[in-house]
Amino acid sequence: MIEYNKTLTEEQIQSFRANGFLNYGRVLTDAQLVTLRQSLDRVLTGQSAAAPEAIGNIGGGAQDVVTQVVNVWESEPAFRDHLANPVIVPLVAQLMGTDTVRVWHDQMQLKPPRIGGPTVWHQDHPYWHVIQPADLISAWVALEDATIENGAMSMVRRSHLWGQYDGGTIGINADFTPAYDPAFIPEGETVEIVPCEVPAGSVVFHHCRTWHGAPANRSENPRPAIAVHYMPGYTRYEPADQTHMVERHIHVAPGEVLTGEHFPTVMESGKMVSLGQSLESEKTTK
Ligand SMILES: O=C(O)CCC(=O)C(=O)O
Incomplete structure (x- = not known):
């Protein structure tokens, strides 16, 4: 166990x-970066022992490619370790x-060079x-330098306090600014x-309510990121008018706290949980 570290x-x-985001700074070592990049290469070339939950182009086509990989942690041990990163998780708990x-x-x-699409x-x-x-x-972590030219994330200050924007997708103008309905913006x-x-x-x-997006990558x-x-430990499963691709892994009853081996506990009562340990205990309590 690693002690909870207030940083x-x-x-x-x-x-x-106040703002709905925090640009914190460096959390990975050079060695971790190298390992994660190598692991990502294996996922993208189909060499991992297990497939991720999903992989595919969610961009606008061949000239606007955004390769999305969901639950890469199920494919590669380095990404599984990354979920329980002992620097990142205590910061999340504090926030x-x-x-x-x-x-x-x-x-x-993943936004490839020249043809990477916007978010x-x-x-x-x-x-x-x-x-x-x-x-x-x-916690969004860049695996290479992220600049405006190659598609760094952008945030809209205070937008997490404005409630839900209709379906959640705000839209994007040709100059990358958000295409929003002005009637939605609170007075002042x-x-x-x-x-x-x-x-x-x-x-x-x-x-999770902060407006965010990223420009295309023409560099x-x-x-890669x-x-x-x-989720905080009290987060519940509440079946809704929509589904989600990982919902099939939910085995708790409606209204119960969402736990299970596909939703690893990374901190319990202020103590970091090593992921192997967390997954074992989820299995035995199922
Ligand atoms: O990586 C990106 O461009 C988008 C990521 C994103 O939407 C998110 O982390 O919620």
Whole structure:
């Protein structure tokens, strides 16, 4: 067990609560980066022992490619270790103000050089109605330097406080700005876009209602990144008017706290849980 390690300042926590995101900085070592990049290569070339939950192009076509990989942690041990990263998870717990953290799922969106498509502005939780409440936080980690030119993430300040935007997809203009309905913006508010350029191995946290998007990649450099969507320990399964691709792995009753081997516990009562241990205990309590 690794002791829960308080590392965020009060200012960082307040900044996250006020703005809906935090561009934190470096969390991976060079060695971890190399291992994760090699693991990703194996996934993309079909050499992993197990397939991820999903893999495919969710971009706008051959000139706008965004290769999405969901639950890469089920394919490669390095990504499984990444879920329980002992630097990232305590930061997530602090931002959530909780001592128990589980993984909803992970997601990679890979933008290849020159033909990488944009990430359309959206909120996350409208796609996740089957889990409540909307208190999830994502840890988005760049596996190569992310710049405006190759598709760094951008956030809209304070937008997590504005409620749900219709279906969650806000839309995107040709100049990358969000294509939103002005009637939705609360009085006195402005849509302020904050680009989050980061060096490889750095994390940007965002709340599940924060508006976020990323421009197309027309540069010569790839933009690989992994987002892990973390849920506070009290998150419940609430069947809804929509489904989600990982819902088939849910085996708890409606209204119960979402646990199970596909939703690993990475922190329990303030203690980091090694993932092997977490998965074993989920199996024996099922
Ligand atoms: O990597 C991206 O461009 C998008 C990621 C995203 O939408 C998310 O982490 O919620």
